[in-house]
Amino acid sequence: DQQVKQNSPSLSVQEGRISILNCDYTNSMFDYFLWYKKYPAEGPTFLISISSIKDKNEDGRFTVFLNKSAKHLSLHIVPSQPGDSAVYFCAASVGGSRLTFGEGTQLTVNP
Amino acid sequence: DVKVTQSSRYLVKRTGEKVFLECVQDMDHENMFWYRQDPGLGLRLIYFSYDVKMKEKGDIPEGYSVSREKKERFSLILESASTNQTSMYLCASSYRTYGYTFGSGTRLTVV
Numbered sequence: 001d002q003q004v005k006q007n008s009p010s011l012s013v014q015e016g017r018i019s020i021l022n023c024d025y026t027n028s029m030f031d032y033f034l035w036y037k038k039y040p041a042e043g044p045t046f047l048i049s050i051s052s053i054k055d056k057n058e059d060g061r062f063t064v065f066l067n068k069s070a071k072h073l074s075l076h077i078v079p080s081q082p083g084d085s086a087v088y089f090c091a092a093s094v095g096g097s098r099l100t101f102g103e104g105t106q107l108t109v110n111p
Numbered sequence: 112d113v114k115v116t117q118s119s120r121y122l123v124k125r126t127g128e129k130v131f132l133e134c135v136q137d138m139d140h141e142n143m144f145w146y147r148q149d150p151g152l153g154l155r156l157i158y159f160s161y162d163v164k165m166k167e168k169g170d171i172p173e174g175y176s177v178s179r180e181k182k183e184r185f186s187l188i189l190e191s192a193s194t195n196q197t198s199m200y201l202c203a204s205s206y207r208t209y210g211y212t213f214g215s216g217t218r219l220t221v222v
Contacts, residue, residue: 006153009151036211041120041215041216041218043213044211044213046210091154098144098159099211101153101155102153103152104153
């Protein structure tokens with residue numbers, strides 16, 4: 001039972017354009033959502049998070065949007081840079097319990 | 112910065128061997144986790160621990176066990192390695208579940 005799904009295994013964008021990564025979830029009890037970024041041969045690193053009481057959180061070039069009614073989460077990167085090329089995982093938790101991760105999306109930003 | 116150190120970056124083991132993967136964190140975190148990462152499947156939780164000598168099964172515990180004798184160390188044990196356990200293994204720790212810090216991973220190949 002995949003409670004967190006990232007339906008796009010890969011995404012390719014041009015440098016300077018917007019990257020939009022999507023994530024859907026099925027468990028309505030999730031109350032905290034996170035995005036992690038992973039380079040090859042490294043562990044995932046925390047990028048940005050959002051609580052279920054908000055619908056948007058912004059940190060520099062990264063913005064996360066939460067649509068609770070649609071059970072949908074998205075990460076916007078503007079402008080995209082070649083160094084953003086990585087695998088992005090969304091994750092969710094219930095009340096601070098363990099994180100449940102999606103399958104990941106490979107983002108490639110072309111110069 | 113919190114450091115999570117996994118003892119080996121790459122391991123090659125034979126089918127049937129008992130394999131130990133070690134993870135050490137240096138920030139006195141209560142929570143520690145073992146995940147495996149496989150293409151198209153994302154990060155799947157194997158076992159986690161909220162305190163010394165405590166352990167909880169994750170989503171895919173079969174074929175694995177864990178040990179947490181000291182707060183800073185969380186070991187993953189493959190009782191009898193099989194080829195379907197070839198994977199990237201990631202250890203993480205957190206003070207609260209919201210803030211996971213991951214190690215760099217161990218790429219295990221079982222031949």
